[in-house]
Amino acid sequence: MIDATELLCRALETEEAWEWPETCAAEYEELLKQKLIRETASAKFRICPHCQEAIVINQLTDGSLYSDCEDGRVFFSQDSIRRWRPNALAIIALIRNALSLSGTEAELIEGKLYLLGSNGAPSRAFPIWLFRGGDEPTARETAYTSLARRSPAEAGVIVTSSHHVHSQAWPRGSKAILLQDLIKLNENGLDIIPAVIFSNAPEGIRHSEKQGRPPKNELNVVQTFLDRIGSGDAVTSTCKDEAREIAEIERKRFGDEARKLGQIQKVLGPYWKNWKNTGFDRAFKQ
Numbered sequence: 001m002i003d004a005t006e007l008l009c010r011a012l013e014t015e016e017a018w019e020w021p022e023t024c025a026a027e028y029e030e031l032l033k034q035k036l037i038r039e040t041a042s043a044k045f046r047i048c049p050h051c052q053e054a055i056v057i058n059q060l061t062d063g064s065l066y067s068d069c070e071d072g073r074v075f076f077s078q079d080s081i082r083r084w085r086p087n088a089l090a091i092i093a094l095i096r097n098a099l100s101l102s103g104t105e106a107e108l109i110e111g112k113l114y115l116l117g118s119n120g121a122p123s124r125a126f127p128i129w130l131f132r133g134g135d136e137p138t139a140r141e142t143a144y145t146s147l148a149r150r151s152p153a154e155a156g157v158i159v160t161s162s163h164h165v166h167s168q169a170w171p172r173g174s175k176a177i178l179l180q181d182l183i184k185l186n187e188n189g190l191d192i193i194p195a196v197i198f199s200n201a202p203e204g205i206r207h208s209e210k211q212g213r214p215p216k217n218e219l220n221v222v223q224t225f226l227d228r229i230g231s232g233d234a235v236t237s238t239c240k241d242e243a244r245e246i247a248e249i250e251r252k253r254f255g256d257e258a259r260k261l262g263q264i265q266k267v268l269g270p271y272w273k274n275w276k277n278t279g280f281d282r283a284f285k286q
């Protein structure tokens with residue numbers, strides 16, 4: 001089964017409108033609400049389940065949708081004709097904000113290659129690009145040339161949904177990372193995982209001053225815990241197991257800067273115990 005993130009990434013590679021997904025419809029409502037995808041014109045045709053031909057969709061006065069063919073009348077749900085496209089500019093803005101990118105933002109090749117900005121302090125900044133449509137060899141050649149000719153001559157990170165782009169060598173040692181690894185879909189929409197960018201930073205720039213550090217306020221661990229209770233993900237066996245899960249979340253978020261398991265367990269201990277005493281009430285509040 002294909003998940004919502006995977007589908008969004010795939011869609012970013014194409015120009016076509018996509019069917020409203022059945023398996024992750026709720027996630028797509030959230031993405032729509034956050035304007036990360038756009039609803040486009042509904043489908044005018046549908047594949048007939050009888051004859052497998054594309055047939056025109058008609059509407060009855062009560063709003064119900066149907067098609068007629070020699071094999072009879074077929075009704076379709078409203079959802080089955082909904083179509084969507086990713087909103088590339090909104091996804092770019094999300095990445096730019098989440099990574100606190102600065103500097104120029106530019107469309108280098110129309111609809112395909114975007115400079116999202118620069119990351120880090122001026123002395124060790126590197127550019128981050130988004131490249132769409134890289135499954136096509138000619139698009140990859142054009143993008144390669146564009147990046148090779150760019151001035152200043154610097155290496156950066158290319159964000160892509162195409163495995164072809166990911167596995168190819170890029171000018172000046174630039175690395176391509178998969179968008180699928182950079183974004184995570186949760187109940188609040190899309191989350192960006194900065195560590196994925198930093199671990200692929202150009203040679204000599206392994207760390208950026210912009211890399212996420214755990215907030216000094218230790219209650220952040222507690223917030224993560226409360227979020228996990230809310231989503232039903234919290235571990236109910238031992239406090240250490242739960243601390244281990246939170247440590248893993250922080251490791252993905254903050255890389256080498258993440259807190260150690262012992263620190264997390266120490267902060268979490270009293271809250272976990274309190275939660276356990278309330279009988280794992282999901283509405284538990286600190």
Ligand SMILES: [Zn+2]
Binds near residue numbers: 048
């Ligand atoms: Zn038919």
